[in-house]
Amino acid sequence: MTRVNRRQFSTLLGAGAASLSLPYYARAQAKPRVVVIGGGAGGATAARYIAKDSEGAIDVTLIDDSETFTTCFFSNLYLGGFRDFGSITHGYDKLQSDYGITKVTGMATGVDRGAKTVTMADGATIPYDRLVVSPGIDLIWDSIEGYSEEAAQIAPHAWKAGPQTQLLKEKLDAVSNGQQIVMVAPPNPYRCPPGPYERISMMAHVLKSKGVDAKIIVLDPKEKFSKQGLFQEGWEKHYPGMVEWYGPDVHGGIKSVDVAAGTVETDLDTFKGDLLNIIPAQKAGMIAAAAGLTDDSGFCPIDATSMRSTVDENIFVIGDASIAGAMPKSGFSANSQAKVAAMNIRGELISSKVFPAKYSNTCWSLIETDDGVKVGAQYAPSEGKIASTSSFISQTGEDAAVRKATYEESIGWYAGITADMFG
């Protein structure tokens, strides 16, 4: 196989411009079509890899309802003041100009699996030979009584990066002396297992660096959480007395929220917060259920060797929406799964080589300035599931130089994965 670098590839595209300007049906007969729903860590990566590695032999369409994409990963660093919003927001222009991907901005509302078409909110249909579904998560609003899409305007979840993240930042920056923040953490399974706890760290960082004397109460439906030892050590060290975490054995169960009153009621007590951050339970993005790809869990079962939906052989589900065995729902996981799906799709459509699936993940979290921690694992298909083959986690008591290097590594990773997604 000849490799073509990006510059040569664009030239090739230029040469092919005549064929690109042909009517759609004429092109459609010549080239297999892949449609990707969702332009995040899974979808953007899948679209880019299919387009890049097929060197123009596959027609790739990427559907997302937004013109730009704000990454959930590093959005906590925006809350903490370590990144500006622009630096975590990316466009799809290079995917179009350098890789020849067609970007459709709009909401996919349904999939006609018999006709192999995606239906858009405006009624348009887009045909596919293979479909990649990577819609991320949707929130289950009624998983907490009293919470709703409307209530989220007062008590933001900020679990999908964008205006919600900016709203939370605005409210966080307004917290003043003697006030209290209450976070309701989500139940498993949810996007970004260490995310709520990194967010608590970033909130505490903002309060501490402004000299604001305020408390953060965390009401968690889980008995334990990701990187717990590392976060609790860090809170003790950097923010003594500021963070109080309560598991279900203490609060006895989260019953309801009243965003107007600013209260969260549990079996133990009613907690009052000047800022409420409510992160509800989650399910696969709406289109997954609309296409009939989900099971009772609300997420999509897949074949562990390819990320192919177990429901439909022409559809692959990747990222947070999939049931990916031992892999956490993370941007890194989605990016890794996208490459396996992309390789299998290319193999089927243009007979390129298919190698055995390998998956990987690493999650970095920032606890305080230059105090980064990480957890990671390798994964492989095993007995029908994606299983962990080896793993590591940062240790408590590591010296400052190691933690600083870990943080710097996370900055490099962010630059790397976003280049891998968006070109």
Place this chain on the structure above:
Amino acid sequence: MPTRTTVRMTVFSMLLAAGMGVATATSPAPANAQQMANAQQTAAEPDPAGERLFRACKSCHEVGANAKHKVGPHLDGVIGRIAGSLEDFRYSKAMRAAGEGGLAWSEENLHAYLAKPRDFIPGNRMSYRGMASAEDRTTLITWLANVSAAAPAENPVSEQTSAIPGFSEALLEVEGDPEYGEYLAGECVTCHQPTGHVEGIPSIVGLPRDYFIRSLFEYKNNIRSNEVMKLRVGNLSNEEIAALAAYFGSLEPQ
């Protein structure tokens, strides 16, 4: 392709030899104290403080006998060298342009560069933020000037690779399949950018094959410590390592 059997000396082993005052064939034992003092001044015993400072450099640069390119170019004879001028090293465009513009590595220029590499030559790929202390820079540059100019051949050389468990020179002969490497590289490029851009994680694009393979074995065996790298490399077979070396070696930094 470099010869596989070349005996390589690492900075470490050379420093060891120098630091322990090993007498060499070309520097006969001085006859008296005055000669001794002169010898020390002219042959200038490398300052251990300079060696300590060089630790920050040596994961990417070799200097001394048979020093080879690693992530960065070797530093033999670097003082006075035109920037970006070694023909067998793939420099960034910025570094080549600086050399073409007449930049040479005088001690003075090295001073300015090492203070803030990214400010001195914007767009260069050296993954180092800078050495803040001017005094440290002087110590390092003086040491580097001595070591890089020293006649290398007479020093006894140890073959460090024999110390890496599971590694032998024979592994460098394994033919790598670049197409398989490209697939496997999917795991690497989530962090290491295939363009060679450096933003907190080193570039692995265009690395010499031997160096690439040796480095992965060093991660496998904790000679280099990074948990992420150890995990990713941990279950790679020799063929897979060779495939990755072949693939990344075939890329040009952009």
